[in-house]
Amino acid sequence: MGKSISVTDLKAWYGDSLTLKGITMELDANRATAIIGPSGCGKSTFIRCLNRLHETSPGAKMEGSIRLEDEDLYTMDPVDVRRVVGMVFQKANPFPTMSIYDNIAIGLRLGGIRNRTELTDRVEKSLKMAALWDEVADRIHTPATALSGGQQQRLCIARALAVEPEVLLMDEPASALDPVSTLRVEELVEQLKESYTIVIVTHNMQQAARVADKTAFFLNGELIEFGETTGIFTNPVDKRTEDYITGRFG
Numbered sequence: 369m370g371k372s373i374s375v376t377d378l379k380a381w382y383g384d385s386l387t388l389k390g391i392t393m394e395l396d397a398n399r400a401t402a403i404i405g406p407s408g409c410g411k412s413t414f415i416r417c418l419n420r421l422h423e424t425s426p427g428a429k430m431e432g433s434i435r436l437e438d439e440d441l442y443t444m445d446p447v448d449v450r451r452v453v454g455m456v457f458q459k460a461n462p463f464p465t466m467s468i469y470d471n472i473a474i475g476l477r478l479g480g481i482r483n484r485t486e487l488t489d490r491v492e493k494s495l496k497m498a499a500l501w502d503e504v505a506d507r508i509h510t511p512a513t514a515l516s517g518g519q520q521q522r523l524c525i526a527r528a529l530a531v532e533p534e535v536l537l538m539d540e541p542a543s544a545l546d547p548v549s550t551l552r553v554e555e556l557v558e559q560l561k562e563s564y565t566i567v568i569v570t571h572n573m574q575q576a577a578r579v580a581d582k583t584a585f586f587l588n589g590e591l592i593e594f595g596e597t598t599g600i601f602t603n604p605v606d607k608r609t610e611d612y613i614t615g616r617f618g
C-alpha cells in the first residue's frame with residue numbers, strides 16, 4: 369500500500385536563489401496528485417525534494433519537513449528514501465548496456481536478492497505491473513535499448529516498481545512519447561494508484577485532468593491552489609489558477 373506524504377513549509381535553494389518558497393501540502397496515499405504550473409515554477413525541484421535528489425545538485429539546499437507517514441524523510445538514509453520513493457524521469461533512461469531483465473534485476477541484486485528464481489519472479493511481476501510483460505516476455509535477455517521509446521519508459525516504471533516503493537514520482541513521464549504510448553502510461557497510473565501513492569509533474573492539463581485525483585498549481589515557487597482535480601479545473605478559487613488553466617499564460 370502507498371503511504372501519504374506531509375510536506376511542511378518546504379523551502380529549496382540553488383545557491384542563493386530561493387526556488388521553493390515554503391510549500392505545505394498533504395499528498396494522499398493511493399491517489400495520484402498532479403503538479404502543474406508554468407516552466408520554471410519549481411515543479412521538478414519539488415518532486416526532487418520528495419526523494420532527496422534535490423540535495424545532490426551543486427549548491428542546493430532545503431529546509432522544512434517532509435514526512436512519509438510517521439517517518440521524517442530527512443533523517444532517513446537517502447539510499448533508503450530512494451527505495452521507498454521511486455522516480456521516473458521525462459526521458460526514459462534504461463541502463464544502456466544491460467538487458468531488459470538486468471535493468472530490473474540490478475536494483476534487486478543491490479538490495480541483496482541473490483536467488484535466481486526469486487529474481488526472475490520479481491522481474492516478471494514488475495514487468496506485468498508496468499504493462500510491458502506481454503510485449504517482452506520472449507526477449508527479456510535482449511538489450512533494453514532495442515525497445516521503443518514508450519516501452520523503454522514502461523521498463524523504467526517497472527524498474528522503479530521492482531524494489532517495492534511506497535511512492536512513485538513521475539516527472540513528465542509521457543512528454544517524450546507518442547499519443548498511444550502516452551495513453552498506456554496514463555492507464556498505468558490509474559492501475560498503480562491501487563498500490564502506490566503517485567505524484568506526477570505534467571505540462572499537459574488534459575493529462576492532469578485525466579489521471580489525477582488532486583491537482584496542485586505552482587507559480588514562482590509557491591503553491592497557489594491545491595484541491596480535487598475537478599474543482600481546480602471547473603471552479604478554481606484563485607484568479608491566477610484560472611488564468612493558467614484557461615491558457616492566458618504559461
Ligand SMILES: Nc1ncnc2c1ncn2[C@@H]1O[C@H](COP(=O)(O)OP(=O)(O)OP(=O)(O)O)[C@@H](O)[C@H]1O
Binds near residue numbers: 406408409
Ligand atoms: N541544477 C540547477 N541549478 C540552478 N538552478 C536550477 C537548477 N535546476 C533548476 N533550477 C532553477 O530553479 C527554477 C525551478 O526549476 P524547476 O526545474 O524546478 O522548474 P519546473 O517547474 O520543473 O520547470 P519545467 O516545467 O520547465 O521543467 C528555475 O528557475 C530553474 O532555472
